[in-house]
Amino acid sequence: METANENTEVYYREELHSIKEEVASLRNEFSRFLQRANQQHIEGMLDEMRKSFMKPMVDYLCEDASERMHSQMTRDCKMRDLCETAFRDVLQETAGLVGRGKIDAETLKLYRDRMDGLKKEAKTPNCSRCFSEASSLFEKQVKLMRSLQIYEERDEGIKKPDISEIEPDRLVSEVCEPVANRQRLLMLKALSGESKTFSELSKLTGLRGGNLLFHLQKLLETAMVLQRSERGDYIITRKGYSTLQGLSRIYSEIEQD
Incomplete structure (x- = not known):
């Protein structure tokens, strides 16, 4: 009788282990599906943004x-x-x-x-x-x-850049410094959805006049945003949007740890 019970326990443990493996496999498949869907969504958003500005x-x-x-x-x-x-x-x-x-x-x-x-x-x-x-x-x-990543010089004799080729000074001045400020990050985040006027950005950040202009200039000088001359409102560039995507990935990985 004990042997039969032991066999039953072994059977159910094996079944449970098999079920867990199936669930893990389904979870991985679902995760990959979401990643592909998110990528398609992002690419669609970028196409729409490109057409609009x-x-x-x-x-x-x-x-x-x-x-x-x-x-x-x-x-x-x-x-x-x-x-x-x-x-x-x-x-x-x-x-x-x-x-x-x-x-x-x-x-x-x-x-x-x-x-x-x-x-x-x-x-x-x-x-x-x-x-x-x-x-x-x-x-x-x-x-x-x-x-905007619509033009890229290609040379087969030159290897693609890797981490060892990162230029710290340039990375800090052109990417890290522009977004290392709460107000500037708020502006980039808001502009990722639609264009904004100076007044709208002022209301969003709580900054006025020269203070707001100072932070906008940082984003303009580093090509994170552009200003439309005929209306004066501000729009995000591909560089600005790609930077937000990178920050989002970093934030997501930190949250998972």
């Missing part, structure tokens, strides 16, 4: 290029109007690339070659100032494309 961003880049070239080019030059038009046309075309999604290296090379072609037509020593300003604006646009 790409046009105002392109408008801002075009306006910025026109204003900067008009104000910074050499004034006492008979070629000024012709050159200003040529530079503005190139910069507005490259700004328009931002709204088209992914940009390949060959396309940007064509515009670099076009800029070089204009430079070869330089006639006076003063031309260097104008070309310098145009080149600066072009590189500013390229930097924004990288920040």
Whole structure:
């Protein structure tokens, strides 16, 4: 009789162990399903965000290029109007690339070659100032494309960066410092859902005037947010949103420990 009871206990222990393994397997499958679903949701949100702020961003880049070239080019030059038009046309075309999604290296090379072609037509020593300003604006646009992750230079001979290649000073100044402040983090979090005006951000953070402007400037300088020129409201960039995603993952792992 005792032997039968022992056999029964062994049977149920084995069954219980089998059930636990099945539950663990189902839990893992469900967890993977949620991760895939969350990733699809995030990608969908990013696509919607990109569509919503790409046009105002392109408008801002075009306006910025026109204003900067008009104000910074050499004034006492008979070629000024012709050159200003040529530079503005190139910069507005490259700004328009931002709204088209992914940009390949060959396309940007064509515009670099076009800029070089204009430079070869330089006639006076003063031309260097104008070309310098145009080149600066072009590189500013390229930097924004990288920040939005719609353009990436590829070189098969260069290995991908790893942790050992992290530059602490740059990481602190461009990522850690901008979000190491409660008000700035509140602003980024709010902007991840929709654009906000200066007044709305003031109400959200409790900051006024110059104090709010100081914190906004930190986010603007590090390309975490952009300001739409025609309305003056603020929108988050891909860099800002990616930073929030990274912080969310870190927070989630800390909570689990």
